[in-house]
Amino acid sequence: MAEGIKDKVVILGMGCTRFGERWDASPEDLLLEAFLECIEDAGIDKNDIQAAWLSTHIDEINVGKGGNFLGLTLHLPYLPITRTENFCASGTEAFRGACYGVASGAYDIALAVGIEKLKDTGYGGLPDSPAFGQMAQMIMPNATAPGMFAQLASAYSARYKIPMEKVKEAMTHVSWKSHQNGAKNPRAHLRRPVTKEQIMGSPMIAYPLGLFDCCGVSDGCACAVVTTPEIGSKIKPNEDLVKVKALQVSVSSGEEIWYNKWDGAGMITTRTAARKAYEEAGIKDPRKEINLMEVHDCFSITELVTMEDLGISEAGKAPEDILDGFFDLDGQIPCQSDGGLKCFGHPIGASGLRMLYEVYNQLLGRWPEERAVKDAQIGLTHNLGGVPNQNVCSVAIIGRD
Amino acid sequence: MVGIRSYGGYIPRFRLNRMAIFGNMGWLNPANMMNAQGEKAVANFDEDSVTMAVAAALDCIKGFERSEIGGIYFASTTAPYKERLNANIVAGALAADERIRTADFAGGIKAGTTAVIAALDAVGAGSVNNVVVAAADCRLGKMGSPQELLFGDGAAAVLVGDEDVIAEYKGSFSSGYDFVDHMRGAESRFDRQWEDRWIRDVGINQFIPEAINGLCEKFGLSPSDFSKIIYPTYYGGARKKINKVLGLEPEKVEDNLQVSVGDTGTAHSLLMLAKTLEQANPGDKILLVSYGSGCDALYFEVTENIKKLAPRRAVSGHLARRADLDNYTKYLVWRRIVPADLGLRGEEDKWTRWSLVWRKHKLILGMLGSKCKKCGTQQFPDQRICINPDCGAVDEMEPVYVSDKGGRIFSFTSDMLAASTNPPAMYGGVDINGGGRFVMDFTDCTLDDLAVGKPVEFTFRIKFYDSKRDITNYFWKAIPISEEAE
Numbered sequence: 072m073a074e075g076i077k078d079k080v081v082i083l084g085m086g087c088t089r090f091g092e093r094w095d096a097s098p099e100d101l102l103l104e105a106f107l108e109c110i111e112d113a114g115i116d117k118n119d120i121q122a123a124w125l126s127t128h129i130d131e132i133n134v135g136k137g138g139n140f141l142g143l144t145l146h147l148p149y150l151p152i153t154r155t156e157n158f159c160a161s162g163t164e165a166f167r168g169a170c171y172g173v174a175s176g177a178y179d180i181a182l183a184v185g186i187e188k189l190k191d192t193g194y195g196g197l198p199d200s201p202a203f204g205q206m207a208q209m210i211m212p213n214a215t216a217p218g219m220f221a222q223l224a225s226a227y228s229a230r231y232k233i234p235m236e237k238v239k240e241a242m243t244h245v246s247w248k249s250h251q252n253g254a255k256n257p258r259a260h261l262r263r264p265v266t267k268e269q270i271m272g273s274p275m276i277a278y279p280l281g282l283f284d285c286c287g288v289s290d291g292c293a294c295a296v297v298t299t300p301e302i303g304s305k306i307k308p309n310e311d312l313v314k315v316k317a318l319q320v321s322v323s324s325g326e327e328i329w330y331n332k333w334d335g336a337g338m339i340t341t342r343t344a345a346r347k348a349y350e351e352a353g354i355k356d357p358r359k360e361i362n363l364m365e366v367h368d369c370f371s372i373t374e375l376v377t378m379e380d381l382g383i384s385e386a387g388k389a390p391e392d393i394l395d396g397f398f399d400l401d402g403q404i405p406c407q408s409d410g411g412l413k414c415f416g417h418p419i420g421a422s423g424l425r426m427l428y429e430v431y432n433q434l435l436g437r438w439p440e441e442r443a444v445k446d447a448q449i450g451l452t453h454n455l456g457g458v459p460n461q462n463v464c465s466v467a468i469i470g471r472d
Numbered sequence: 473m474v475g476i477r478s479y480g481g482y483i484p485r486f487r488l489n490r491m492a493i494f495g496n497m498g499w500l501n502p503a504n505m506m507n508a509q510g511e512k513a514v515a516n517f518d519e520d521s522v523t524m525a526v527a528a529a530l531d532c533i534k535g536f537e538r539s540e541i542g543g544i545y546f547a548s549t550t551a552p553y554k555e556r557l558n559a560n561i562v563a564g565a566l567a568a569d570e571r572i573r574t575a576d577f578a579g580g581i582k583a584g585t586t587a588v589i590a591a592l593d594a595v596g597a598g599s600v601n602n603v604v605v606a607a608a609d610c611r612l613g614k615m616g617s618p619q620e621l622l623f624g625d626g627a628a629a630v631l632v633g634d635e636d637v638i639a640e641y642k643g644s645f646s647s648g649y650d651f652v653d654h655m656r657g658a659e660s661r662f663d664r665q666w667e668d669r670w671i672r673d674v675g676i677n678q679f680i681p682e683a684i685n686g687l688c689e690k691f692g693l694s695p696s697d698f699s700k701i702i703y704p705t706y707y708g709g710a711r712k713k714i715n716k717v718l719g720l721e722p723e724k725v726e727d728n729l730q731v732s733v734g735d736t737g738t739a740h741s742l743l744m745l746a747k748t749l750e751q752a753n754p755g756d757k758i759l760l761v762s763y764g765s766g767c768d769a770l771y772f773e774v775t776e777n778i779k780k781l782a783p784r785r786a787v788s789g790h791l792a793r794r795a796d797l798d799n800y801t802k803y804l805v806w807r808r809i810v811p812a813d814l815g816l817r818g819e820e821d822k823w824t825r826w827s828l829v830w831r832k833h834k835l836i837l838g839m840l841g842s843k844c845k846k847c848g849t850q851q852f853p854d855q856r857i858c859i860n861p862d863c864g865a866v867d868e869m870e871p872v873y874v875s876d877k878g879g880r881i882f883s884f885t886s887d888m889l890a891a892s893t894n895p896p897a898m899y900g901g902v903d904i905n906g907g908g909r910f911v912m913d914f915t916d917c918t919l920d921d922l923a924v925g926k927p928v929e930f931t932f933r934i935k936f937y938d939s940k941r942d943i944t945n946y947f948w949k950a951i952p953i954s955e956e957a958e
Contacts, residue, residue: 209935
């Protein structure tokens with residue numbers, strides 16, 4: 072019987088660059104910026120790393136395929152390096168690889184890196200690429216990410232008979248809240264607070280998503296060094312250690328896109344991964360036990376439905392919780408305390424690790440008063456890659472005992 | 473008895489008011505004012521001669537089994553492919569058997585009727601039966617030219633067979649003249665014409681009467697024996713002259729659809745025929761004439777079977793299904809007459825992998841799905857493992873084409889970010905009637921036409937055009953329809 076990952080791995084150190092339009096920074100610069108912070112935090116030397124996992128999504132305009140970029144840039148001594156690509160969950164997949172490497176006993180110390188250099192595409196939004204293969208190009212709409220996620224809103228509104236105006240009002244609060252948080256974060260991409268009127272009035276990108284319902288597309292890098300609790304305690308004898316409580320991934324089965332049962336108002340993968348993660352972490356009532364979350368708010372509607380998919384809000388009730396301020400920085404479960412994808416930015420391969428970076432530092436109480444989540448013990452991160460009807464979801468839970 | 477078993481028509485939804493064209497281009501050619509009456513039918517950004525021919529052919533075969541189709545002839549002077557048989561694309565969209573006779577007819581705009589004669593003769597000879605003849609054109613005039621105003625886009629189709637014919641074929645007369653009134657070289661996209669007066673006096677006024685007289689002589693008839701006479705020309709003077717010379721009663725001469733559609737080239741005589749058949753009665757003698765590089769004249773007599781034909785949109789239905797194309801420059805961009813900037817996103821290279829296309833051609837062209845023999849679940853695209861999670865049977869499928877099933881909107885959006893010559897790109901989830909779900913483009917609609925639960929029908933359209941390699945790819949899209957129309 073599988074035991075799961077709970078308490079078998081600790082995060083020894085993390086690093087994360089400022090996200091944004093880093094026109095002057097090469098991927099190598101970004102990597103170094105995050106990596107140096109990470110190993111300093113971990114209190115180790117580069118040569119202590121025994122294995123590494125590298126997450127990137129769009130290799131063509133980024134750093135290429137394979138693990139070579141990491142080995143070549145850091146001049147790692149012929150280490151086992153594996154590239155992970157699983158849409159927007161790629162970063163969490165790198166982390167999962169490193170954790171499983173340590174938990175299996177194969178390695179003492181492992182590195183997970185996520186990086187994406189998106190701002191060399193020459194245009195806004197994610198690059199147009201045959202992400203679902205050559206056949207999809209022949210028969211699927213020439214869809215964009217906002218267009219695919221926007222459909223959650225039409226299906227959600229129809230499913231729960233909530234007028235689109237009300238859904239849009241809650242979506243607006245989601246973006247407003249992330250801008251409030253992002254404004255306080257020096258590493259965030261978008262650092263201006265905006266009014267709800269500005270959000271509501273922003274130009275339409277894909278109905279009903281306006282510009283401010285969409286996250287920033289950024290350059291950035293984040294990384295983590297993980298080890299066993301025993302080694303962690305030796306390296307950091309007098310410090311709190313953040314332990315990995317659960318790591319779950321769920322991938323679409325085809326039912327969402329091809330079968331007629333899915334309601335289109337949320338993600339079956341998130342519902343599945345969350346259920347398994349709570350089981351793995353021993354969480355009975357997530358609404359009461361989780362203290363903060365970083366979820367995949369690629370679009371405001373994604374965050375809205377995710378609150379239900381994660382079992383925090385009841386079905387059809389996320390708009391109410393959102394408008395009640397339940398997920399605001401001073402709410403019961405602050406969500407996106409760093410600004411989220413919306414404002415911290417979304418360099419795809421790095422995002423999962425960026426979320427862990429935020430929760431990790433919040434759990435250790437390292438952030439200034441104005442943006443701290445007090446006394447947090449359990450945090451959750453969530454990635455959703457691909458598009459709602461064929462996606463990859465990852466859920467990670469980390470905590471401080 | 474050999475003849476026409478069925479007919480169909482197609483006129484694209486968009487109509488461009490000719491004054492809108494003249495308002496933009498009249499400065500270049502003020503005399504074009506005389507051509508600026510009425511409106512012309514304009515193919516949508518995702519339509520071309522092949523898609524319009526498919527639409528007309530589908531209208532035509534309503535009520536008939538696709539498995540009965542023994543041949544598909546496609547006629548057009550604006551086919552998307554010079555090499556790659558366009559008729560096979562039409563056949564694929566119709567999900568016809570592939571072991572049938574297919575052919576493209578082209579060259580002159582009389583090719584539409586020539587294809588019909590070829591089908592009639594082949595059926596008469598007993599060599600094939602049930603041949604779908606679909607003609608379509610989407611001809612271009614240069615900006616400011618008379619042709620830009622006079623030409624329209626459209627398609628028509630007839631089913632030629634030897635059973636239950638609605639119009640019996642009696643015979644034909646043909647001529648072929650290297651009379652170059654209009655021409656396009658192999659490398660040209662735009663029509664070039666010689667002087668109107670010469671075309672009218674030496675071409676139309678001579679060749680059409682010759683064909684009509686030739687046919688009448690052959691069968692011992694006089695033009696006045698016909699109850700309906702169809703010949704194409706947008707020259708008002710020529711119509712008067714021909715009617716007078718042949719002693720034709722103007723009320724028996726069918727409307728040339730010039731004010732409402734425009735000259736649809738190879739399709740035009742057949743489009744007029746389809747319109748005529750909508751109103752025809754048993755016993756009507758029809759004289760059908762085409763013009764362009766010569767003439768074909770065909771003689772039909774309508775039978776009792778016409779009363780039994782399943783209802784269809786035909787020409788009148790499509791004429792009524794219209795929307796104004798609100799601006800001339802959209803037309804220019806859609807027809808690739810002027811370059812438009814779709815942004816860098818629009819420059820991403822999209823390859824067509826022909827070996828993949830061949831492997832999946834029934835899915836791409838015909839919308840092939842499957843139905844599980846174990847649990848009865850219909851699914852699309854065709855699956856090997858049943859999509860029903862409670863079944864999961866492996867390789868227990870039978871093929872089922874879903875292109876004629878229609879469906880209901882499950883989710884939708886209207887996307888300004890996607891590179892398109894017709895933004896916003898509208899697409900969403902569609903639950904296919906009878907089972908199965910897919911994400912499809914919506915077309916011939918606006919955002920206001922989209923709502924969760926609304927019925928849609930499927931239409932064969934251009935999926936994307938690869939300008940670097942001159943490849944047009946096709947797939948099916950969804951058109952929202954009203955509840956009553958379902």
